[in-house]
Amino acid sequence: MDAKTQARLTMRANVFKALAHPSRLLIVEQLAHKELCVCQLREMIGADMSTVSKHLSVLKGAGMIQDEKRGLQVYYRLKMPCVLRFFDCVGEVIETNVKEQWELVNLR
Amino acid sequence: MDAKTQARLTMRANVFKALAHPSRLLIVEQLAHKELCVCQLREMIGADMSTVSKHLSVLKGAGMIQDEKRGLQVYYRLKMPCVLRFFDCVGEVIETNVKEQWELVNLR
DNA sequence: TCACTATTTAGCCAAATTGCCAAATATGGG
DNA sequence: CCCATATTTGGCAATTTGGCTAAATAGTGA
Secondary structure, eight states: OOHHHHHHHHHHHHHHHHHOSHHHHHHHHHHHHSOEEHHHHHHHHTSOHHHHHHHHHHHHHTTSEEEEEETTEEEEEESOGGGGGHHHHHHHHHHHHHHHHHHHHTOO | OOHHHHHHHHHHHHHHHHHOSHHHHHHHHHHHHSOEEHHHHHHHHTSOHHHHHHHHHHHHHTTSEEEEEETTEEEEEESOGGGGGHHHHHHHHHHHHHHHHHHHHTOO
């Protein structure tokens, strides 16, 4: 694998990595509806605020969300709504997996 | 976050986690064209065969690829081609990021 | 300025990931 | 059966990630 391909794939992998955590997926889902501040996301996720802040910085670092400070709060919003299209296929993958496992269990 | 939501998000995150590695992305890209055996993928990736095998088992565990043993070789193929649709958006995200960084650098 | 709130950052530790080597497993050919 | 090849598995060290607490930073209002 040449260096250029390696670089391209690493950048892409980083985008997926940003989505590879339940809390970060919840953040993306919620921001799909409307912008939210850190404290609102903290409530939804139920983790320490510092933890949520770190998750947000991961998503921001990957270019998926934007932040804007207004008064004391920092509001985040989805910058790349195209990532929402991922979820259909992800759901399809999971559905297929579960179906197959179900059939495996019912073998006789 | 209730347990059901947590479970749903964890399953989804696992699908993204499976794609969150350069070598595994290369595997998915290559299998999009045609099925390949481990040794062919090993050449493309340039890592130890055991390493490639482990990557393949991650993708298989996530339900993204299928394997079939024929003779000495094990051939893998893409089971969920819908994941290829991800790549358009991922490319868009990266393009936007790079564009913004470029503009930042050229500020004066 | 001082106190208060919202957020980020730093530091720490546990857990997960990655990649190699070596060993185990499976298959095909003499 | 014996040997060679293809693949998987187990084990280990190095690195990364995740989440907490505590400290630092920033904005608001008295």
